[in-house]
Amino acid sequence: MPPSAPRSTQTPLYKQVADKVAKMIADGALRPGERTPSLREIGEQQGVSMSTAVQAFVELESRGLVEPRHKSGFFVKAPPQVLPDLPGPPRVPMSGSLGNRHASLFDAVVAGGVIALGGAVPSPDILPTAKLNRMLAEKARHAGARGVMYDLPPGSEVLRRQISKRMMKGGAVVAPAEIITTCGATEALMLCLRAVTKPGDVVAVETPTYFGILHVLEALELRALEIPTDPRTGLRLDVLEGALKNQQVNACIALPAFSNPLGASMPDEAKQRLVAMLKEREIPLIEDDVFGELPFGPKRARTCKSYDESGLVLFCSSFSKTLAPGYRVGWVVPGRYYHAVRMAKLTHTMATATLPELAIASFLSEGGYDHWLRSVRSIYKENVSRMRRAILEEFPTGTTVTTPQGGFLLWVTMPAMVDALELYDRALAKGVSIAPGQLFSLERSYANCIRISCGDQWSARMAGAIRTLGSLAKRQVK
Structure with missing residues (x-):
């Protein structure tokens, strides 16, 4: 026997059940044209008899919410005048945090x-959407058990080999074993900050800078030291150097390649100077390079990572701006913080999605990426x-x-x-x-x-x- 449903002295039981189904329809859990749960399912879920379930659906039909179909059960009825869909979930006010x-x-x-x-x-x-989706489908067909299992850190070896080759184009010699795949560049940034800071620490950032970085700092209870940015050449190193002399800074985040939002591009000599300046003080540099592959000129510039000889540069990037934002595939080269970042990845998302990794690796390995x-x-x-x-x-x-x-x-x-x-x-x-x-x-x-x-x-x-x-x-x- 099903468990007894709570009884109300004010509303008949069948109407209580009808109200619950009506709410599912109003909330969009059951949409026009969809089959409702069967009478037997409703009886079991709500702990009521079959006759009560029948009465509930008669009530719903009288309200114009459902309609019976011969030998098929009840279906949600389309309203007589279909209103346009709302633009996504209720918009959060552009205020507050x-x-x-x-x-x-x-x-x-x-x-x-x-x-x-x-x-x-x-x-x-x-984007090459159709080609990538075909590759994803092909990987799903042939990956077998591997396609549905965790791809634990450091992540897909075949993808890390391809990323290692890409890193060479920015002047950095990075072994596949030094790379950890991530769920996009935002996760890479968060993992790096978790590895090199603790709540209350000060992080030097560009201003203006990508709001996702500021959101991560806020979430991790870190304090931002905003350093002015030149719209052409990026982070003002003279201002940063003065700030480092006057206060404790625990990490620095820079976007040297076509920064977000200014599109600034830091000259190679400035990147080298930035790396040296921070090395002198043993301050880790988190390099966000998500736009690095998108210069308007014939080739990409060098990365800060290419000047790193001490492992203090943590390089972050993704394929979100070049191939597929929805695949959520990024990576990090954490340098001396490799083990801390790997452990942070295990406790944050555990693994990056396997099939998107394999699809992107195939796209890169076919030689058509450039x-x-x-x-x-x-x-x-x-x-x-x-x-x-x-x-x-x-x-x-x-x-x-x-x-x-x-x-x-x-x-x-x-x-x-x-x-x-x-x-x-x-x-x-x-x-x-x-x-x-x-x-x-x-x-x-x-x-x-x-x-x-x-x-x-x-x-x-x-x-x-x-x-x-x-x-x-x-x-x-x-």
Whole structure:
């Protein structure tokens, strides 16, 4: 006998059961056209008799929520007037903690019908989506048990061999055994920070910098020391050097290659100087290189890791900007902190997804990656150029835009009276998402700045979005 359901003196039992099914329909757990649980399943789940379950579904049918189908059971009935889907989950207000602001931006990025200029995410129309998915399916067919088992740290050996070869192009000689695969570059950054810091430590970061880094610092209870960044040459080493003389710094995070959001590119001599400066003080450097493979020129620049002789540089990257953000495959070269990072990986996500690792390894091993990169670099270069021209034409007089030499991000500085958060809200109401400048500093700086992604093909739709943004910004100037 099924357990007895709690009885209510106010609401008949069959109506209680009907209300629970109705809530599942209202919440979207059961969608129009889907089969509901059977009468027997409802009886067992709710601890009621078959007759009560029948009464509950008669009630649901009378409410217009379900309909019976001969020999098939009950199905959720489509409402007479179908309302448009809401744009993803309820949007978190762009206020409060950095985590809330971060979540709000990504709610907008994934919302249906929104032109997503706010997230640094390449369009699937640009990426080699079909080829990668075929490779993923092939690996699923032939991997056998390996495909469904944990790929424990350090992760896929075949992928680590391919990454080792890629690292050579940035001047770093790294053995496959020195590499640990991760769930994207964000996890790599978090693992590195867990390995080299403890709560309360001070971490030097660029400003403005990628809000994901600031979110990780906030989550790990670390203090950020914001160092100004030149929009062309990156981290201001003179300011950093002065800061290191005056206070304790436990780690440094730098984005030397086409930084997020400025698109700055640190000269090789500056990278060498940065590594030497930190080595002198035994301060670990976490190098974020997610855009490193996307220069507009013929070849990529050297990495900070290529100048590292002491193991103090922890190199982080991923394939999210070049191949497949949704595969969540990244890596870290932790240097002398290898064992600490490996243990952090085991306690954080344990393993990186096996099949995406194998699919990307196949893509790299076939030898077409460099050809693909040349193609996508050309697309991003054209997108950035067109978007930049459009912004300067449509935005208020006095607006400036960065001129990155790689990647696909633009940093837009508008007249001081323009509030980026207000522009964000008004633009989102018009179906356009942007990243307001306040996200890129814990000090809530850059109130008149926005980051624009050029990760989608230039089109009339993109041009229209820029006109909309420009018009909204001009209203704030008047």
